[in-house]
Amino acid sequence: MTKDIIDIARASYQAYVAKDRAAIEGLFAEDFHFTSPLDNRIDRATYFQRCWPNSESLVAFEFIHLVPHRDKVLVTYEGHGTDGHRFRNTEILTVRDGKITEAEVYFGWSIPHAARRGGFVDTKDA
Template sequence: MKTLDPIQTYFSCYERSNKAALENLLDDRLEFSSPHDNRLDKIAYLERCWGFNESVERYHILKFIENTNEAFLSYKAITYDKREIENAEYFKIKDGKIITIKVYYGNL
């Protein structure tokens, strides 16, 4: 399995508002961090972050660098009101599931 596959599925879950698929994709030991969140677990991540699916129309991966079971990428999110948001994220994958996400904000 390529590292990009679960990450593409992750973004697709937001684009399609498929929370069940996202829950299945995230490891139960998920650790999520961002400039506003310090090490959220899977439940806290879903409670805090899932609502963004109602704002985003699509994602475009701009740059993707992978190393075995981890990846760093930058992307552009296009919202329904046509705003463009650029961020970078670090992902760690274990057994096909996302176990770590670290977000670095760009322009909001």
């Protein structure tokens, strides 16, 4: 089962890169929900309306971590945009009966990082 949920997770990111909506629709359960810092458990229809258009600006995902745990996969990746922008996010995908039922996204940072190594971004100046 572990390999299967990792394969399902990988396939969902590949669908984004390939701009293959039919593929990702096949991977998402009918009761799929999505949560991020900007979205509070939106349903499948709202996800496709609001989030899927972002696939147009993505060219690759480089996986840093793919960690299975029961019915969940923790995924940390570096995303590559069409404009050369790179970013890092972590997501927790829940997979049941071969379908992704839930995605929690934690936004990361831009690469290169805005703060120098060993430093920080002063939020008073931001």
